[in-house]
Amino acid sequence: MANNRYTIKYTSTYINQFNSILNYIVNNLKNKIAAENFYNEVIKEIENRSKNPESFEKYVSIRKRKNIYYRIYVKNYTIFYTVTNNTMEIRRIIYSRRNFDKLI
Numbered sequence: 001m002a003n004n005r006y007t008i009k010y011t012s013t014y015i016n017q018f019n020s021i022l023n024y025i026v027n028n029l030k031n032k033i034a035a036e037n038f039y040n041e042v043i044k045e046i047e048n049r050s051k052n053p054e055s056f057e058k059y060v061s062i063r064k065r066k067n068i069y070y071r072i073y074v075k076n077y078t079i080f081y082t083v084t085n086n087t088m089e090i091r092r093i094i095y096s097r098r099n100f101d102k103l104i
Contacts, residue, residue, distance in 0.1 A: 006050045006088040014079075017093045018042070021077070042074050046081075046090060053081065053088045 025035040067082035
């Protein structure tokens with residue numbers, strides 16, 4: 001069976017946001033195990049989604065965008081990504097109760 005997985009690219013914005021979340025869990029909540037579990041779950045969900053990233057929920061934005069945003073839910077966070085050609089670009093990870101239209 002062929003591997004039809006898309007290439008995954010992470011933006012610096014996403015990396016900074018993800019690192020901030022993990023640092024908060026480790027340093028403020030003092031829970032390294034929870035941070036490791038969250039990290040593993042996020043990576044697993046992104047990799048699973050990379051098999052068919054355009055078949056999931058689109059994020060309808062109030063802004064006009066060049067690329068369609070899709071989202072992945074992991075625990076209390078929403079991961080936003082776009083798909084261009086054979087690349088799934090992971091752009092943001094934001095706490096799910098935030099106002100997304102003001103943040104992305």
